[in-house]
Amino acid sequence: MTTAESGKGGTPVGDLSYTEASRELDAIVEFFEQREVDVDQLVVRLERATAIVDELDRRVRRTRAQVEELVPRLEAVNRDLVDDDDLADSDVDEDGDDDEQALF
Numbered sequence: 001m002t003t004a005e006s007g008k009g010g011t012p013v014g015d016l017s018y019t020e021a022s023r024e025l026d027a028i029v030e031f032f033e034q035r036e037v038d039v040d041q042l043v044v045r046l047e048r049a050t051a052i053v054d055e056l057d058r059r060v061r062r063t064r065a066q067v068e069e070l071v072p073r074l075e076a077v078n079r080d081l082v083d084d085d086d087l088a089d090s091d092v093d094e095d096g097d098d099d100e101q102a103l104f
Contacts, residue, residue, distance in 0.1 A: 013051045
């Protein structure tokens, strides 16, 4: 595990939740915005920030692919439900009686 992955003993980037990774990235940005940056920490934090950005980008791309796969399935289910409702509506005539004959 590299320093960028572990953050000097921190949690590996892949083990962070999206929210945790985002917060850590915000903290690193704040570190870079200080007037006097600790030069010893500069590369370490830049590597960690890069690893976090790469991981978050990978997750967003994976999620986008999953959504693109699931949306057509959801639309198909919705179409089936609408078609079933149309069939159910056609079984009842205008006076609200079921057109099917009683079995008994």
